[in-house]
Amino acid sequence: MILISIEKKQKLNSLLWWSAGVAFTFLIAFWGYLFSLLPGLNNVGQLACAIIIAVIYRHFFGYPMILKNGIVFSSQKLLRLAIILYGLKLNIDVILQDGLGLLLRDGIIIASVILLTVWAAKIFKADSTISLLLGVGTGVCGAAAIAAIAPIVKSKDEDTAISVGIIALVGTVFAVGYTLIEPVLPLSSESYGIWAGSTLHELAHVAIAAEPAGEDALAISLLAKLGRVFLLVPLAFIFILIMNRKEKGKQTERNKVQFPWFLVGFLLMSIIGSYVIDNTVQVTDNIMEDVSTLTTWLLTAAMVGLGLNVNLSDLRSKAFKPLIIMIIVSLILSVLTYFSV
Template identity: 65%
Template sequence: MDTTAYHQSKKQPSPISKWLGGVAFTFLIALLGYLLAKVPGFDHVGQLACSIIIAVVYRQFAGYPELFRSGIEFSSKKLLRLAIILYGLKLNMNVVFHDGLSLLLRDAVIIIFAIFFTIWLAKLLKADKMISLLLGVGTGICGAAAIAAVAPIVKSKDEDTAIGVGIIALIGTVFSVGYTLLHPIIGLTDIQYGIWSGMSLHELAHVALAAAPAGEDALAIGLLAKLGRVFLLIPVCFIFILIMKRKNKDDEETAKVEFPYFLLGFILLSFLGSYVLGHIIPIPAGTFEVVANVTTWLLTAAMVGLGLNVNLKDLRTKALRPLIAMIITSILVSTIAYFLA
């Protein structure tokens, strides 16, 4: 036996080692993002956006870590779907059905406007269609989670998905901080302010950040308004499936739209969390909080995997116009929601 070849083969990490290394790598950057989010100034940006920034910067200076590609892709695809499934526990369907039907109708207006106006404005600005579509969905529904759910249906590239998520996280944070500054001077009651926040801000975390200073009632109604938008993610995804099938019906290859089975898990956990867990089946106190934290880490690691695909040279040419479209849409969404509150 050739001893040189033997020793070289011994030095090569096994496929499982590469896979574990890739998964660990995404969580390491997620940890760095978590620590960066503790730094004053970055604490308003949040772990998700900080982690994506670190991943993008790493890619520009060190390149894509090809050795760990299998594990990184596992995080960006499989862990992402698991995070979406677990995200379903945040949706209390009982509350939405019983107390939020009027809010649900107003939420539907916001979602329809955000998606269609962003697409229209993107055409006007000649912006990247896919990134603009993802930003419209994220702005209208629930930020990163909505983008992550819709991206595989519309066959978005990982790079475009990461750009969309990064923009949503950053701009949503700016808006939520702006809301807290506007609260004392806009003439809304605390309840109206909570509804305004819930109907117009991008992420659940953004709604919590903006509504909490107005008191518990404002926070509760704000989260309820936001949960209505999260609930509407389900029909929106199925509408996109139908659109994609009809759009590509003449091309058998592109007409194949992978059914998002993770959405079934999302729906299942929503029902379990709303009607079974803690109601019929007792669970330890704090379980939902633990699951929420796990979901955040899984989603962050997944977004790191996506962020490693971003090339800043392309970002300058692809992201600026969709960003402008998204900011204009967000301002108009805030205006419409103000009058609907």
């Protein structure tokens, strides 16, 4: 009886510390949200602000080991749940009906950006993993793409967090830049929307840049962007094949890339959102907005968990070259796409 009582007490303590760890990631996520409301940070976004706070916390107070289980749960399980729910943002029906031409353009853009980034990383001897993740984030859909591909390429949590932080900050700068130059560009609203949707990093960045150009520009820009999101799933399977082939000579259960079941969930949610909710179920815009908000909070808490693994003293040496490469590649992408729309 005494042993059973001690075991129950240990399980209860473990559960309490696990809960505290999860709550801790949401607390920092909340602080990220508050900071994102401040003037000057409102365009940076909750995600980037939360990661910065997490990195600073780790630098000054260290990693809270007693909360590790809950933090790991947020950075792994909640991250996958967020990606699954992110699938609701993707309307497959609209893409297949109206966006096949844009889908081809998106495929060329994604392949070109990733290959150019990886090539530049080799030339300038930049961190290969961070550079690859930044290439994926730039080519596809920012943080969500990085989070989906990171476990497949076996990225360290630290490298994933650094990549997400960079993509959020640089993407924001580009989105604001697009907004500033839009009035003087000799582009129609439709062409501008295609340009923004084909080159900017996150869905939020596309919305920020395209909204001032009008509803038509916003609609076509989101369609172009969603085409890139749609290609995330086949891209993930390409990386699985590459990684498994790379590990073929030393293939063991440990080395083998695990099937990303969360991407199946992402695809299923896309199908539900595209064909079930839109056609048969009466779901209000408020409910869909609530789901989108939940997705953002889950993703932010997950990124806090990853950010707590970042060693600030190593950040400059690991991130500087990939950051410069990403900026250059993003500029090349913007210029070349501008002249092709």
